[in-house]
Amino acid sequence: MLTCHVLRSLPNREARISEVGSDLKHVYNDSKNRQFYHEELKGCTTMIRIYPSLISANLLRLEAEIKQLEPYCDGFHLDIMDNHFVPNLTFGAGTVNAISKATNKQLWVHLMVDDPENWCDTLQLPDQTIFSFHFESTKNIEGIIKRIKENNWQPSIAIKPKTDVSELFPILHMIDQVLIMSVEPGFSGQCFLPSAVDALKKLVAHRNEKQLPFVVGMDGGISGENIEMLSQEGAQDFAIASAIFDQGDPIAALKRLKG
Structure with a gap:
């Protein structure tokens, strides 16, 4: 060990x-x-894991960008939005399933949708895919977690910035990851919300106190200016869009983020 x-x-x-x-x-x-x-x-x-968020990739050459970044990242992050739970529309099941066949890296799927349980059957994802659904999107949390585990995926629960992280405490023993949104979900390129640091500290303190095995992921406004601090506070998994794809040289940007 x-x-x-x-x-x-x-x-x-x-x-x-x-x-x-x-x-x-x-x-x-x-x-x-x-x-x-x-x-x-x-x-x-x-130890941090970085997942380039393909919402900011060039969709006309998506496979090429995936292959370009594969040697340097831990996996890829896919945002699924339905224009109901959040005011934006992104990848559908067909696109996500195709992407899953284009890489051997781990996938991290983030559902910002109503009724996320409906996606457990339509998505065809590799084993150990991280499957994030929103705490605010369903009343059937335990049922979804059961379905996720039956598919050999890793259950992850996401929270919006205004949701008190303590609301998750009763279910944390059932999941592998908590995803803290550090922007309002829906659009890439937003500024990091400082309140996310307070949520991170509170969550990590509870994890340590209860000796729970979940990891903490963060999504939104992650950059070279804050990733080291967030790592020191206990975050491990980072979904990063603009700070990789909008920097001219995505590979160099990814290497800088890794430190």
């Missing part, structure tokens, strides 16, 4: 991740071991 001593002996975050990456990712991706992982790495730099 990896320890703080091993990680601290390496000179920087990029080296730490590449040196111990395969072993650490094996532990990190296994929800049964993740609780021990959190205990071992208290006080250490958190």
Whole structure:
């Protein structure tokens, strides 16, 4: 098992991740071991995972951009919006299913839709896909989580900025990830909301107190100016759009974000 001593002996975050990456990712991706992982790495730099958010990719050359970034990222983030739960319309099931066949990287699907349970049958996703649905979008939370697990996906619950994170506390033992929205969901390119940091701190404190194994993801306004701070506060998974795709050189931007 990896320890703080091993990680601290390496000179920087990029080296730490590449040196111990395969072993650490094996532990990190296994929800049964993740609780021990959190205990071992208290006080250490958190291993981050970056998922370029394809909402900001060039859709006319989407497959080429996926292949371009594959060697440098941990997976890809896909926003599904229905123009009801949020005022925007993006990828449908057919597009998402096609994208899932274009990469071997992990997918992180974020449903900003009414009745997210309906998507459990229409999406054809690889095992261990992160499946985020919104706390505010359904009253059938336990039923959706059950369906997600039956599909061999990782259940993730997302919250809007105005939702108090404490509302999630009764269900956190059932999920693999909490997704904190750090902008109002619906559009890429918005500014980071500082209130998301308070939500992150509150969530991580509760996780540590109860010794729960979920990880924390963040989406919205993530950039080189805040990713290190958010990592230090306990966030691990980052969906990033504009700070990668709007920077001229997406590969260089992704490398900078990794540190």
